[in-house]
Amino acid sequence: MNFTALLVISACFFSWNSAKYHHHNQDEDKELKYLLEPLVYAEVIARRGHTVVLPCVMRFKPSHYRVKWTKIEPPSQGVENIVLITNGHADKQYGSVGPRASLLRAHNLDVSLRLIDLELEDDGSYRCELINGIEDESVIITLRIEGVVFPYQSHHGRYRFTFFDAKEACAEQDATLATYKQLYRAWTEGLDWCNAGWLSDGTVNYPVLQPRPACGGDLLSGIRSYGPRHKTRDHYDAFCFTSTTKGSVFFIPGPFSSAEAERACRRDGASLAKVGQIYSSWKFQQLDHCDGGWLQDGSVRFPIIHPRERCGGIAEPGVRSLGYLGKSLRLYGAYCYR
Incomplete structure (x- = not known):
């Protein structure tokens, strides 16, 4: 490592049983007057492609008001990330989320936000704000896209991505760059990566469960952070995040070269799987196969749900990588996506 790693231990920002809320009059002890505090659904969990409702309910309607839904975390660059504004009669949608957003209106006091066809970027915190002059108030709901975080490396080797390269590499593998919260959750679920x-x-960060000399020496387990790095001068790997997909991954036995594997998938009306797609099928469809197979990025991997001796004696479930091998090697099968 070129820099001293700092241990960052994070606490959960939201719980199932309470929601953060904010009063514009700065009186933090004052009860919410118009909005109900969401006692159960401060965090809503869903998967990519699904529909979700972020709850926001009024106790009663003021004579004149607007309700504004804003995505507040992760923060957008430069401008407020407004999703929808309503005056009770007409709604106006904004930004990339807006076309998929509407108010639920299950009853006369319901201003809950309904989002359809969820995307990976929808993950984050949303504010429901009732605007009524000096008595403005709001509640905050977290939408967590259920998914899986995976480390990703350039085919040229370790530490080759600028920030923008890493962002593009994740997108090419049907994923996004993970957020800190997503990496933290993955660490609590067993992700250990040097x-x-x-x-x-x-x-720039890395998650360590078992401290060892190769992973920063005697530092404690946790999310070790280098902090913010220069987005164009500094080079590292990437932590990508993906969720469910509309299709699924299946295996065709070889042996194939990379080009032959691609043709084998096409004959079955499919394409070589992306790395995010094989992780998604492993996570959500329990894909379990011992044989190495080519993927679209030129790597060879295999997914294991139930570790066993004949699968290399690997002790933990996961998607295992054999690396980026010569594409002309006729040794492996194909993981196809359809």
Whole structure:
């Protein structure tokens, strides 16, 4: 490692049982007057492609008001990330989320936000704000896209991505750069990785469960951070995040070269799987196969749900990589996506 790694231990920002809310009059002890505090659904969990409702309910309607839904985290660059504004009669949608957003209106006091066809970028925190002059108030709901974080490396080797390269590499593999919260959750679920990678906020981190000499020596387990790095001068790997897909991954036995594997997938009406797609099928469809197979990026991998001796004696479930091998090698099968 070229830099001293700092241990960053994060706490959960939202719980199932309470929501953060903000009063514009700065009186933090004052009860919410118009909006109900969401006692159960402060965090809503959904998967990519699904529909979700972020709850926001009024106790009663003031005579004149507007309700504004804003995506507040991760923060957007420069401008407020407004999703929808309503005056109770007409709604106006904004930005990339807006076309998929509407108010639920299950009853006369319901201003809950309904989002359809969820995308990976929809993950984050949203504010429901009732605007009524000096009595403005708001509640905050977190939408968590259920998914999986995976480390990703350039085919040229370790630490080759600028921030923008890393962002593009994740997108090419049907994923996005992971957020810090997503990496933290993955660490609590068992992700242990020595190589540092970019996150969506421009920081560089790596998660360690078992401290060892090759992973920063005697530092404690946790999310080790280099902090913000220069987005064009500094080079690292990437931590990518993906969720469910509309299709699924299946295996065709070889042996194939990379080009032969691609043709084999096409004969079955499919294409070589992307790395994010094989992780998604492993996570959500329990894809379990011992044989190495080519993927679209030229790597060879295999997914394991139930570790066993004949699968290399690997102790933990996961998607295992054999690396980027010569594409002319006729040794492996094909993982196809359809």
